[in-house]
Amino acid sequence: MNRHSGARESSRLDTRLQALQDARELGEGVLPDQALQEAFAVLERASSRRSLSGDHTVVGFFGATGSGKSSLFNAVSGAEIATAAARRPTTSEPLAGVWGAAGSEALLDWLEVGNRHHAQPVEGFADERTGLILLDLPDFDSTRAANREIVQRMVGMVDVLVWVLDPQKYADAALHNGFLAPLASHGAVTLVVLNQVDRLPAHDVQPVLDSLHAILDGEGLGQVRVLASSALTGAGIAEVRAAIRKVAVQRQAQSRRLEADISKAAEDLLHASGDGDAAGIRSAARTQLAEELAVAANVPAVVRAVGQSYRLESVRRTGWPVTRWLSRFRVDPLRRLNLRSSSPASLNRTSLPTAGAPDRARTDAAVREFADAASAGAPGPWRAAIRGAARAYRERLPDALDQAIAGTDLAADRKAWWWGAFNAVQWLALLILVGGLGWLGVLAGLGYLQLPVPEVPRVEGWPVPTLMIAFGLVLGIFLAITGRFIAAAAARARAARARRRLNSAVAAAAQELVVEPVEAEIGRLAAFNKALKKAGQA
Template sequence: MSRHSQVRESSQLQRRLESLNTARELAEGVLPEQELQSVYDVLERAASRRSLSAEHTVVGFFGATGSGKSSLFNAVSGSELATAAARRPTTSAPLAGIWGEDGSGPLLDWLDVKERHTLPPVPGLADEHTGLVLLDLPDFDSTRVENREIVQRMVGMVDVLVWVLDPQKYADAAVHNDFLRPMASHGAVTLVVLNQVDKLSSADASAVMQSLEGILARDGLGQVRVLSASALTGDGVQTLRGAIRNVVVQREATTQRLAADVTRAATELARASGEGEARGIKGNAKARLASELSTAANVPVVVDAVQRSFKRESAKRTGWPVTRWLLRFRPDPLRRLNLGRDDTRPELSRTSLPPAGAPERARTDAAVRDFADDASTGAPGPWRAAIRGVARDGREQLPDALDQAIAGTDLKATKRPLWWVLFNTLQWLALLLAVGGLGWLGVLAVLGYFQMPVPEVPRTEGWPWPTLMVVGGVVLGIVLAISGRMLGGWAARVRASGAAKRLKAAVAAVAEQRIVEPVEVEITRLKAFNAALKAARSG
């Protein structure tokens, strides 16, 4: 493999690792912690392996008890390392054969391999400059728990996996279900060797090989190279050496191994998450949510109070002065709700609206739930639950936030129209005119009562001016009162309509902040997660 290709593959791997880490971070709090920890472990192992010798390829020999794994290790390595220790009839600790010792120390420290041996050149396999580490590992079906733990750990750490099977146990469910099938994504760095073929006839060996290849295909390892060998007779050993050497000299096993780890981790993360994108938030959904929350938050009650309060104040300002004082005995609807005051800071006050009862709470819950369900349509289960969860959390904050929003909305309650001033002025002038006429008539009556000379009063069309003044003042006051009531009713509806718009806008702003934005964040997070996962899986 050329240097340029190695750099390109390494760069691509780096991007995939970064994408996988991004997906992991985005999934925190959504997917099970166990799944995220598995991804984190992959990232940690990748970071550690990439920081160690890139000039060495670590090849691990894995097998069950009686498979002849250690004997095959010896045959391939041209040594007797695996059987040198008579104190252990089976392998109980990793053992390393090394070609190219420089730089291998930290790598073997990371692998926690304590028994290390530098070996002489082996034709067709390696020399002192090759950069190869062969590991003989404990049996994966060992009854000792620590041995199985070593195998499980090494399966996740070595660059190349060589599975040594024997004719008696090649179809054993333990090796296929526990090891080979879960590593289906690692076919590029996996070799399968059917050992002890010397115990079979040529026909039987061919049948067993075909059977083994069929089982591997069902495991998802149909592209894996399957070899036959005999550690006893040496058949196939040189072929196995050549297969290992090819992997080593290409210098891509480490990258392929880590890439396979990323693929597997991303696939498992995708399986835990599920496939799909959320439908997202539509404008009509936001409008429905705001409308339902407005009703549940008693906005219609406030709007009605604005209209009635304006009509009351209008009657006080434009009604007949003789009777308008009676309106003082009718309480202001807005003040009863602790609204429309100009002597407090609305954003710090609270309304006196009735607390939400069971129907209002149910309506609010249904509105938030329907909104979240609509926005999360199409999202995988865990993400849909997360979207619903943030909407539910926002729902708990709504009552106080909505009350504060209503209290802080400018209802224009203290704004006085100019026509009130005009009507009020005319009403007082009409009253003064009527009172003046009454006074004039009163003076005339007193003079007549005391038999004093009564001056002639001016007349118009035969009507005395004092009488015209009284009648005109009263009629004008009544006409102004009726006109003011009609105009006040129309203006009250306009004022209420404006207040309704502002109140609904305030409620919509609360819904946006407490419900819509958190839901949008989760939907965006799901999109980013899917994009990162796709980038991590694409190799």
């Protein structure tokens, strides 16, 4: 592998590792802890392995009891290792055969392999420049739990996995279901050796190999190379050595193993998460949520109070002065709701009725419907997360809606331009009426006192004082009635403006406490899917 291709491979590996890390972090609190921990373990192993010797390829020999694994290890390694191995009564702990000592110690420490043998060069296989570590490992079906734990750990740590099978137990379910099938993504760094073929009649070797190929193909390992060997006769040992030497010389096994680990971790996260994207938040759903929350928060009652308050104030400002004082005995609806203030933003709460069970049920239903629509299409765990985000501030929502209403400027103290004109004319009409009455009163008093009564001016035969009384009375009543019609129309307009402002305030509260948390979860899902896709791209 040349320097440029190695740099590209390292960069690609960095990108995939970062993407897996991003996916793991984004899945926190949503996906099962086990899946997240497995991804974290892959990241930790990758970080540790890459910090150690990149010049050594670690090849682990795995097999069941009686598979001849140790014998094959000795045959592949050479006489010196065979001599060292012969002193071990059983394979109870890992044994390392090391070629290329520089940098191997820290790597073997990380592997927790204490039994090390620095081997002599083997012609056509390994020398000091090759950088190769062969591990003879305990039997994966050992009755000792400690041995099985070593195998499980090494399966996740070595660069290349060599599975040594024997002709009698090559289809063993414990091996295939427990190890080979779960490592289907690791085909590029897996080698299967059918050992002890000397025990088979020559005509049975190929059928057994074909059967083994078919089993592996069914497990997704159809691309794995399968070799036949015999440690006893030496048959196939050269081919096994050549296959191991090839991966050692290319020095790509480490990165390929890590890439396979990343692919497996990404696949496991995808399985835990499920596939799919959320439908997202549509404008209609956002509007519907705000409308339902507005009803639950008594916005219609406030809007009615705005109209009623305006009409009442109009009567007080423009009604017939003789009778308008009666309106003072009527309580302003907005004042009753604690919403008539020159500084609404300073209010903490309104006097609207506290949200009861029906209002809470309506609020919950609106939030649930909104979350369901936004999370449509998302996989199960993420749908639950989106729904949970929508309900996260359920207890705060009623109070936030009430404060939103309290903080809305309803223009309750804003005077209408026509009030002043109507009020001035009303008082003028009253003065004319009072002037006419006073004129007639003076005339009546002079007659009563038998004093000379002056001639009263007339218009078209009608006495001016009488006309003044009639005119003032009719004008005052006309203005009062007209003012009511104008007030009704203006009240509807002011109520409509108040409704828009209240709905906007409610929508802002819903945006903060419902929409934004949902948007955040939907965005997290999108980022998770993107990171997972990048991590899985080999």
